[in-house]
Amino acid sequence: MSAANDIAQPRRSWPKQNRESPSSLKVVGNVPPDLANSVDNHGSLVTVDPADWIVCFVPGLQRQWWHRFVHHRHKHVFAMRPTSTGSWLLVEPWWTRMMVTILPPADAVRFLRWGATGDILRVREAVPGKASQLRGWSNCAVLSAFLLGRSSWAWTPHGLFRQLLREKSTRRENVQQLLVDQFTKVVSHYSSNALSVSADQLSLPLRELLIIIGRNLLETMMTPSLLEVCYTAILEADRYPDATQAYAQHGPKPAIAVLTKILAKARQAGEVDLTDCEAGARQFLGMLHGNIHLEAVLQLGEVPTLSEIDLRARTAVKVFLDGAGPDETPILARDALTA
Numbered sequence: 001m002s003a004a005n006d007i008a009q010p011r012r013s014w015p016k017q018n019r020e021s022p023s024s025l026k027v028v029g030n031v032p033p034d035l036a037n038s039v040d041n042h043g044s045l046v047t048v049d050p051a052d053w054i055v056c057f058v059p060g061l062q063r064q065w066w067h068r069f070v071h072h073r074h075k076h077v078f079a080m081r082p083t084s085t086g087s088w089l090l091v092e093p094w095w096t097r098m099m100v101t102i103l104p105p106a107d108a109v110r111f112l113r114w115g116a117t118g119d120i121l122r123v124r125e126a127v128p129g130k131a132s133q134l135r136g137w138s139n140c141a142v143l144s145a146f147l148l149g150r151s152s153w154a155w156t157p158h159g160l161f162r163q164l165l166r167e168k169s170t171r172r173e174n175v176q177q178l179l180v181d182q183f184t185k186v187v188s189h190y191s192s193n194a195l196s197v198s199a200d201q202l203s204l205p206l207r208e209l210l211i212i213i214g215r216n217l218l219e220t221m222m223t224p225s226l227l228e229v230c231y232t233a234i235l236e237a238d239r240y241p242d243a244t245q246a247y248a249q250h251g252p253k254p255a256i257a258v259l260t261k262i263l264a265k266a267r268q269a270g271e272v273d274l275t276d277c278e279a280g281a282r283q284f285l286g287m288l289h290g291n292i293h294l295e296a297v298l299q300l301g302e303v304p305t306l307s308e309i310d311l312r313a314r315t316a317v318k319v320f321l322d323g324a325g326p327d328e329t330p331i332l333a334r335d336a337l338t339a
Contacts, residue, residue: 023271042128050127053079053148055175056115057161073118075167077144080111082178085225086186086232091147093140105182105232109240112175120173125149162263179236179243186229187250194220195258206266207317214288214313217255221293222303231297256281272321281321287316 040047049205060067067075078092080103090106092099103111112120131148135142145152149157154160164170196214201212220226233247259281266272274280292312295301304312 014225031124034055048127050125051081053081054115054124054178055079055121055123055144055148055164056111056118057121057157058114058118061114064190069233070156071161074158074161077140077157077160078111079144080108080115082108082182084186084189086182087225088230091144093138093143098143104228106235106334109175109179109232109236112178116175119161120175120178121161121164122171122173123148123167124169176240179232179240180246183229183233183243183246184250187226187247190220190223190226191251191254195254206262206271207284209262210284210317210320211313213259214284214316215310217285218292218304218309218313219306221289222296222309224303227297230293234297238258239321243292252285255285259284284316284320288313 035045039045055077056079057077059073060075060302064075078090080091081089083089083102086105088103088111089107090099090101090103090108090111125147126149130151131146131149132151133146134148138146139155141154141157142152144157145154145160145163148164150160150162150163152160155165195213197209197213201209204212228253229247233244235242256278262280263274263277263280263284267274267277272280290312292304296303
């Protein structure tokens with residue numbers, strides 16, 4: 001899935017300043033000259049790459065009098081786009097308004113499941129587009145064609161479906177593969193950030209290094225968008241097992257692999273005495289998780305603060321390396337950690 005599918009993208013370069021003298025700048029009404037003279041060749045203040053839309057042609061959720069006059073599976077059409085955080089942008093034309101909103105992953109799956117009852121197409125939008133506001137009366141098909149920048153005289157969702165399907169770049173999609181692609185992208189991004197350590201950090205004593213990684217992993221686990229993806233992966237495990245497997249493949253497994261390498265290096269250096277470093281990595285990760293991650297996914301309590309995360313990471317490292325012997329951690333702090 002291309003970067004063009006992200007709602008917010010990092011700036012590739014800083015906007016160029018207009019070096020022309022004030023007298024040579026165009027002036028349009030009350031618009032500040034710097035704005036009037038900074039549009040691109042399409043007349044926009046920002047230049048945005050064309051993005052792929054997931055266009056869903058669906059049967060109706062409720063019976064309508066006009067359904068008898070349109071295709072039995074294509075009575076409505078709406079469009080969606082995944083973001084880099086796991087959420088989805090939804091654009092759905094209604095009779096009374098255009099609904100444009102951001103959906104969390106679990107809600108997005110409901111719309112995708114609706115899409116699967118009809119047909120789902122991946123369509124690249126046209127920039128600047130060939131549609132026209134002079135088209136006149138609008139319905140879901142007309143507004144969706146306008147969103148995609150298509151010149152179209154289709155009045156029904158099925159008519160638009162046939163037009164888009166004739167384009168060489170259009171592809172059919174299925175829900176499970178869409179979720180696999182997005183879960184892989186989102187979880188891999190967060191996981192790589194959490195597990196990235198510098199050369200200086202790798203040279204630290206094992207205890208300090210594990211505290212840094214443990215704290216990074218916990219902070220990442222508690223990211224709201226990643227909690228939503230995890231919840232969706234659990235919720236849809238039976239319906240879309242490949243998507244749930246993608247979450248596990250790019251979430252816990254890389255963490256276990258990195259921790260296994262660190263513990264193996266520490267064993268060679270005589271810092272730990274472990275027979276199975278991978279089992280040790282799984283134990284340490286389980287100690288970090290405890291019930292705190294599941295409670296956050298299920299929204300059973302408050303997400304821990306950064307200071308609570310730091311305390312949990314330090315305590316987990318101490319117990320993992322030193323065992324459960326007496327320590328100097330205050331009893332109240334231990335109670336707060338296990339609460």
